[in-house]
Amino acid sequence: MPVSGLVVTFNSPVDRHRETIELLENVPEIETGDFRNGKLAIVVDSPTRQRDQEIWDWVRQMPGVIDVAVAFVGFDDGQIHTGDE
């Protein structure tokens, strides 16, 4: 269950990308945070690594997005496995 804090960079100020941000906000795993100029902070809390990767790739494909950078990654796969056993 990875948790990651990401910085999404748009090609122009964030407020010109309302539609994209609404799309992001509609995804239950994504929380949006501060933005300034062309950068938006988001947190992705997804059940599996695969889903995390999917969201990551999806965000990168969004219109106006030119870069997605990692600010924080929570590695706690180990704990989940123990919990299951």
Next chain:
Amino acid sequence: MNKRITTIFLSLVIAVAAIGYFVGIGDGVPLPDGFHDSPLVDHELKHAASGDAKLIEAVSYAEIADAEMGPTESWQLTAKTLPTQTYDLFAEIKPSEEEKLASSQTRSSRRAYNGAPPIIPHAIENTTDAACYSCHSNGMKMGSLKASVMSHQFLANCTQCHAPMAPPPFQNVDARVSTTFVGLPAPKAGKRAFPGAPPTIPHSQWMRENCLACHGGGNGWAGMESTHPWRSNCTQCHAPSASLDQAIVSETIPMLPPLEVAKE
């Protein structure tokens, strides 16, 4: 009676002494200094530690003797190997225009103009050259993070040319500037003499001696990779520019005078 007074008096003395002792040791205890705090010693995490197989809960000095300090549940006899990417020199590479555009945009966002040394997109702390080289000499990838390869020879004093992000204590300081400077953009592609001809090198080769730093070798920029990384002599086919390289500056190409052909 006397005895009782003595007892009361003595108990009072003892009580005062005890309180004094605790007040005394309480007073001099240093406050948290904030220098070495890290998220890992945060209270919240401490609570979480009990449920985490990777963490050992701290115990008081008195309990040390009895506490189990052995390996945690997730301890393994042999270290897990980090997944390393194998680089296949001969894998087919199909750079797409979209990837190239995305890469160009990220590249440009880290430079004031084409040809400027890129900024360092992360904070650094008392970083020596050796610390920079450990990731950037051969490049490396970890998860989604990528350390780019140095495109030039080893040079001392990395921060002489590469501006870092703000130092950690000042990361929240507003450093925006209002400027009308517009830098030279990166070229989209080298020019070709005719369709199918090898493109010329559209940038200076100065400080970009290592072509594979950007154009291949497993650490290149997506969309800008060479489709033929096994060929190692790049300038055999791709012509550099004398003027961009500040090599020989000449307004016109010097030539012998044209043939004198007698007119009828």
Next chain:
Amino acid sequence: MMDAKRRSFMKATAMAAACSMVASDADFSLPVLNADDGLPDGDGLMWNKAPCRFCGTGCHVQVGVEDGRVVAIAGDKAADVNKGLLCVKGYHVGGILYGKDRLTKPLLRKDGELTEIEWDEAIDIVAKRIMDAPDKFAFYGSGQWTIPEGFAAQKFMKGGLGNNHIDPNARLCMASAVTGFLATYGVDEPAGCYADLDECDVLITWGNNPAEMHPVLFSRVTDRRSRGETVRIIDIGTRRTRTTDASNDYLEMKPHGDVAISLGIMHLLIENDSYDKSFVAKHCNFRGDEADTPTLHGEAITEEEFRKRIAKYTPEHVEELSGVPADKIRMLAELFGNHDIRITSLWCMGMNQHTMGTAINSLVHGVHLLSGHFGRPGDAPTSLTGQPSACGTVREVGTLAHALPGGRLVAKPDHRAQCEELWNVREGSINPMPGYHTVKMFEQFTKPTSEGGDINTLFVQVTNPGQTLPNLNTLFNDKEGLEDKFLIVSEVYPTATTRLADLILPAALWVEKNGMFGNSERRTQQWFKMVDPPGEARDDCWMTIAIAHRLFELGHEGMKNKDGEFIFAVKDDSGEEIPVWEFEHYYDTNVDKHLFEEYRAFTTMKHKNLAPYEEYVAARGLRWPVVEQPDGSWRETKFRFSGFDDPFVAEGQEFEFYHSSSNDGRAQIWFHEYAPPPEKPDAEYPFWLCTGRVLEHWHTGTMTRRVSQLSRAMPTSYVEMHAEDARAANIRQGETVVIESRRGVCELPVWIDGRGRPPRGTIFVPFFDETKLINNCTLEAHDPFSKQPDYKKCAVKVVKKSAVQAAPDEMVHS
């Protein structure tokens, strides 16, 4: 349960991390790949050479210009100084032209409000104020003046107005280096050049941090290590810096310890009999201070007397004075005693901004002379400069209150006569009394007229005294409210100085005008105007000429030469005068070239010969003396006073100091007694305060802080503090504290284990930030000979801001 709590905590942490990256990251400066919306596309790109605008290293850059704008910068591979490399400031130098708040219109303060006026009115106002009281006018200039700008200002003041109140900010920067050279060699500026850095086996940095301040020169040395050569770097300083990181030995000294260290080395060279006897016997004299009133000239002493005076500076005594262990003093003396190695010393502000600045400069020259580590490539005492033309404009053109061009002095009748002749002005035009030096000039300007403040109009060009003067409250801020004092500032951006200006003149910057600079190694450099200045910004040199012409029109006699013509008259080929005082005609000719050719005639007396202007157009700078060869070519000089290279050394001589102050071709080895600093930490003010610079910003930051890449890397000034000192005062990383001295206060965030690491009891503050003026705290005590103030040491206390707010009464200061 636990897991949910932990996850929410992790999410909060993740969000905080992401948000902080968003907050710390400035906007993109660069629109990407938009060739179709009128932005530069590289097709019409033109490259041209210019020296970098910033420090005294004098790197050459290639400036890429497209559609009338600077769009790119490259290191100039043809330049011998930097060989294609630059530093982070140099790579971003193009951005300094394009801050959104460029000044574009003359502004006059009327009833406290700044209002836009026309240039004609502005020139009128200045000229009339000068006309009303020519001797109450002062001109404050800069080591960033181009050579022609400085020469025009010099001629206008000394030749035209007969007023010597002209001084540059370089007084605060390298005046002690000048007096050190004069006292030692009888003539200013280094004998060696940057080629010494390629040859030295040992590099000693004396209170100097070239890894940040002269990075191109420093990496020229450290890159030799990457190539497999061995260079031993010895860092003598009062705090650990990036230079320390690269050094083999770090000798931490107490403030003023450098004086003791150099005396200690000389003592041991004599004691161990390891000094260079033949060099000293052939080429040196000994000199000491006069007993009653010491002067720069000093008096001759015998070698015996020198030995006697220096005898007490044993390694143990030096350890006591400097804090550097006796063994390390012996190590230094052993290195200097070894004639098989080459030793280069580097210094800059550490030795110059020093109340014993002249003394310590002379002493370090003395160490090199006594040991014979002089004049061979790699053996050099090398003083670096902080401004691009501190050497070219200030020291060579002589824009100082006591000097005339070409190493001449206003006090000498023959020097005045020569200048009057070369300028073709009336005999007796030049005033024999030296004018006010910087500190005195500002004292007289900020003092009310009724109390004897006899400067009432001050013209500031190309510098920012409202941020750089020491003890700002007294020397600058006191101007406020003085109705009859008039401050004129020529600037490119609003600064700490324009805050109090009565008239602001918008100036052209760097490649918006023609120019010439002179760097630290005697190299004179030239560039052409490449882009137009914004709005109505105009050249500083034009301002001086326009004001002079307005005075000429008003009938000021000094603005006419002996033939009754305007002193800055420029004629075209047909003999017609070109009206260069009208800006639309200023570029009808190359005024720089006319002024430079006039100036060249001044340079031969002190053998600082310059070549014709055209030679500099073709070259990436030339090091003087530049002498014409029989074949008509011009040859520069790398090693001055050395027979193998310097054309002015007599035939057959190995060395000759041909401007020796003792007139015998010899240099002077000085003895100066150690003296303690003027202010020391005590119980009330327990910390040493040292001020300085950082790699990313240049001087007062007015240019570099408008470049996003540089501003983002170092967004604010700060105070470096030792972790133990911070712990003792319960001060945390990033917390804002108040630095307080006897003279003023400054609030700054704390950086523990920061860029530099001062020892306990010392703090360091860079001065680039105009919102945090550390010069409110510094001391105006100055060197007796050079009049240069000491910015490197004074006593302060560090108070938690919360404590200050709780007890506001304590903060009241005079």
